[in-house]
Each structure stands twice: as C-alpha cells, then as structure tokens.
Amino acid sequence: MTTATPAATGARSATSGLAEDYLELDALLSADEIALRNRVRAFVGSEIAPHIAEWYESAAFPREITAKLGNLGVLGMHLRGHGCAGRSAVEYGLACMELEAGDSGLRTFVSVQGSLAMSAIHKFGSEEQKERWLPGMAAGELIGCFGLTEPTAGSDPSSMRTTARRDGSDWVMSGKKRWIGLASIADVAVIWAQTEDGVRGFLVSTEAPGFTATPIEPKLSMRASIQCDIELNDVRLPAEAVLPGVTGLKGPFSCLNEARYGIIWGAMGAARDSYEAALTYAGNRTQFGQPIAGFQTTQHKLVDMVLEIQKGTLVALRIGRMKDAGTLKPSQISFGKLNNVREAIAIAREARTILGGNGITLEHSPLRHANNLESVMTYEGTSEIHSLIMGQAITGLPAFR
Known part of the structure; x- marks a missing residue:
C-alpha cells in the first residue's frame, strides 16, 4: 500500500475516525474482544501483509505459518477442551475478519483446519479421536482437511458417489473428492462417504495406501492456498476410523x-x-x-x-x-x-x-x-x-x- 503523504494525512486528520469506523462499532465490542482483534491484526501486519503478494504471485502456501497461527491461538479457537482456546463466536469472527484482511487463502486455512476438520472431530469423534488429533491440530503441528465435495456432487452432496463398505471389522473406501483444501499437506482427512447405514464420516490417514491428493493448478483465485483432488482407491480403514457421533448429511x-x-x-x-x-x-x-x-x-x-x-x-x-x-x-x-x-x-x-x-x-x-x-x-x-x-x-x- 502506498504511504500517505504529509499533505494527504493532514487532509484526513479531522475525519480519520469516521474513515476507519464511521458508526463507532467498536463501542459494541468488549475490551477482551477488541484486544483479541488487535492481536490478530498485528499478526497479519507483521506475518502476512509483507509477504502475501509474493505468496500469491508464486501460488505458494506458506507451510511455516501453520505453527505461528497455532501459537496465535486461532486454530479451532471456538472449540473447548483438548488444547483448543474456547473463545466466543464473536471473537472467532473478529479473528476471521482480520485474517481475511490479509488474504482469503490464509483465512481459508484457519477455516478448513478449525471450522471443518477440527469441528467434525470435536462434534462427532470419540474421546480417543479427539485426544489423538485435536491438541496437535490446535497447535498447528498436525493439519486436517475435510472431504465432502466431489467432481459430480458440489451443491448436491446427497448425490456423492464415494462409498465405504464393511469388510470384516474394517472399512474399505473408494471414490473421488474435489476442491479439498489442504489435502496435499494434511495429516488426516475427514472423508464423508455413503455406507449401508447412510452418510458417515471417517478419519483417514493421508499416508494410507490408496489415498492420493493432487493440488489443482493453475488457479486464478486463492493462489496462496491449497485445493486438491483426492482419489480413494480401496483405502482400508480400521473400525475406529469412523466418527461415531453422527449419521447422515446433518454431520457435514x-x-x-x-x-x-x-x-x-x-x-x-x-x-x-x-x-x-x-x-x-x-x-x-x-x-x-x-x-x-x-x-x-x-x-x-x-x-x-x-x-x-x-x-x-x-x-x-x-x-x-x-x-x-x-x-x-x-x-x-x-x-x-x-x-x-x-x-x-x-x-x-x-x-x-x-x-x-x-x-x-x-x-x-x-x-x-x-x-x-x-x-x-x-x-x-x-x-x-x-x-x-x-x-x-x-x-x-x-x-x-
């Protein structure tokens, strides 16, 4: 952003408050909410703004920022327990506002990690699943993705073709997902699939044989972010991979x-x-x-x-x-x-x-x-x-x- 000249700054000085917050909406926020917002704003100013043009131009997601966002406390910040911050919905929203002022791709990472993958585990996972994944994800040490959309099932997820069938005590999953954020760098994928009981969610290790994530390139949008195609070719999952707390599309x-x-x-x-x-x-x-x-x-x-x-x-x-x-x-x-x-x-x-x-x-x-x-x-x-x-x-x- 161009630096304001002294003349321009002087011309705006009498109305700068109205220019920034015309209706004084900060008066509707608590001191804690303002403090959190300002902390995230400062992070964006120091860690994102100086680099975002380069990341966008080179279509590179800065993998090193994940731990920094974990230290900032914004990953799964609206969730409670298992290493999550337990902040309010308004505080989470204010953090999203500041992050997207930096770039939609960086806010999308926080959203995929916290609102999708972590929320699925937090809402519907077993205590063992929560303890296995949530603390590391909140710290930015482990990355998750959320596989719902498919090449032929976007706005109509009920038509998904990915299936998971029982084979003894195991599950065997096959299908394709598309536009899945973070999949190529994720440690765990929350995959939704059709089963004989209805749509179920599964925690799939991205190192499992038969799991392949391929970044979608080139893109004209969200260039500092990662979106992928996923292929699942007879991926064998143990019984404990299923999210036990929900059946049906109400989960995703x-x-x-x-x-x-x-x-x-x-x-x-x-x-x-x-x-x-x-x-x-x-x-x-x-x-x-x-x-x-x-x-x-x-x-x-x-x-x-x-x-x-x-x-x-x-x-x-x-x-x-x-x-x-x-x-x-x-x-x-x-x-x-x-x-x-x-x-x-x-x-x-x-x-x-x-x-x-x-x-x-x-x-x-x-x-x-x-x-x-x-x-x-x-x-x-x-x-x-x-x-x-x-x-x-x-x-x-x-x-x-």
Missing part, C-alpha cells in the same frame, strides 16, 4: 455452517482492506491539481464502500451474538454469507477502479481480494444455494428440485 452440514459463519466476518475483512487501500491511494494520487479523493465521483465510491462495510459488520456482529446465545438458525447464516460476500466482492472491484491501471498490480490488494472472493462466493454454498435456503425460510416452500 453442521460443520459447513461453522465455516460459513467465519466467512460472514472474513468477507468484511477483505472489503475493509480494499477500501483502505483505495482511500489511501485517493489521498495521495494527484490529478488536475488536487488529490482524487477530492473529486465527487471518488467520494461517492468511497461512501458506498463505507455504507456496506459498516452494515456488513453489523450483520456479522448480530449473527455472532445470536450464535453465542445459542439462538442462531442455519438460514440466518445464509443471510450473512450471501449478503457479505456479495457486497465484499463489489467493494473490492470498485476499489480497484479508484486505483486505475495501477490497481491491476500486486502492489495493491483490491484485485487480489476480488479474485479470491470469486472462490469465497462459491464455496461453502454458492450464492444461488444460499438464496434458495433463504427463500425456503421465507416462503416455507423448498425450491431445490
């Missing part, structure tokens, strides 16, 4: 709702960073004898961004408070995911226009955020699916078939 769906919740906050982080980049640039960039921040068109764009970021943050906070109170409905999560990602991608694109041609370089963040948000808009339920979830909640009539 409950984990997806955890991930969708984090996205509600994270998308606003990407939006905020795009806005801040545009605001700083507009204060420094001089055309026709004055900073372009003084032009009506530029101010109109910046105002629209502030409106949607502040509203989206209020949506996230309200949903977070309901989640902490135990009153949150899945259809309300869809409201937040649909609205906030939709607005975030519009903000990132508009921010790029303020940067002009310079905005297509990796010196500036908005177009990187916009590209990443194309993926965020699609995974954990497309915008169309969340519209249908809301439509059913409003009308009482399902429109999925």
